Amino acid sequence: MKLSQILPNFKKNERSSFLGCSGSGKTTLAEMVMSIYEYSVVLDTKHDLDWKGYKVWYDLKKMIKNPAERNLYRPERGFERDPNFEIQTNLFEWIWHRKYTAIYIDEATQISTSTNICHSLFDLITRGRSRGISVLSGSQRPSGLKQEFLSESENIYCFQLRLPADKEKAYKFGNIDADLIEQKNFANNSKHYFIYSKNGAVTKPIILKR
Ligand SMILES: Nc1ncnc2c1ncn2[C@@H]1O[C@H](COP(=O)(O)OP(=O)(O)OP(=O)(O)O)[C@@H](O)[C@H]1O
Numbered sequence: 001m002k003l004s005q006i007l008p009n010f011k012k013n014e015r016s017s018f019l020g021c022s023g024s025g026k027t028t029l030a031e032m033v034m035s036i037y038e039y040s041v042v043l044d045t046k047h048d049l050d051w052k053g054y055k056v057w058y059d060l061k062k063m064i065k066n067p068a069e070r071n072l073y074r075p076e077r078g079f080e081r082d083p084n085f086e087i088q089t090n091l092f093e094w095i096w097h098r099k100y101t102a103i104y105i106d107e108a109t110q111i112s113t114s115t116n117i118c119h120s121l122f123d124l125i126t127r128g129r130s131r132g133i134s135v136l137s138g139s140q141r142p143s144g145l146k147q148e149f150l151s152e153s154e155n156i157y158c159f160q161l162r163l164p165a166d167k168e169k170a171y172k173f174g175n176i177d178a179d180l181i182e183q184k185n186f187a188n189n190s191k192h193y194f195i196y197s198k199n200g201a202v203t204k205p206i207i208l209k210r
């Protein structure tokens, strides 16, 4: 089954969160969703994405100066751990000014905790919509994420979650019924199944055939 068949109501200006345990298929699904966007930036926090059609950058300044339509940025050392968020601010402010851009953050806990996040990223998440900016993020540990990643997302793709704290975060801020999260975990043997929540309306478990 193709993405367009599964998600007929998906709109470009919406935000998305991909949740699920390690190896469940978050990044694979995110790549399909990101293919909808013409102008995009992928933040390859783990330096392991091999996405076709994206220009790979290691130097943020170079990317900002001469961006392609689709960009994959592998942040230099210090990007994640900088307490003042200086490099992150450069990236997210640039996206703010670029407008009409989608950004996908592959493992969002690499750059945000539940309490600490770059202000410019927070602005993109909470106010980017008016500028045509979509924030998409993936995480295997949503309990460690700033809640707005979930609460501002119209679309939540929830694969299997194991830890109670992660499940709790998904139902509290992702608007997914706790029973559904549990059911999904027991209903299928394959960890590639996910439930899709569109503004709180949740589908039965889905699997993508690629
Ligand atoms: N629907 C699917 N059917 C079969 N295999 C899949 C499916 N989705 C993903 N996979 C495979 O499962 C593996 C893990 O997928 P992926 O990297 O997308 O998971 P992830 O949730 O992003 O993992 P991680 O937490 O390690 O980043 C990959 O080898 C991928 O090809």
Ligand SMILES: [Mg+2]
Pocket: 026, 027, 028, 106, 138
């Ligand atoms: Mg991944």
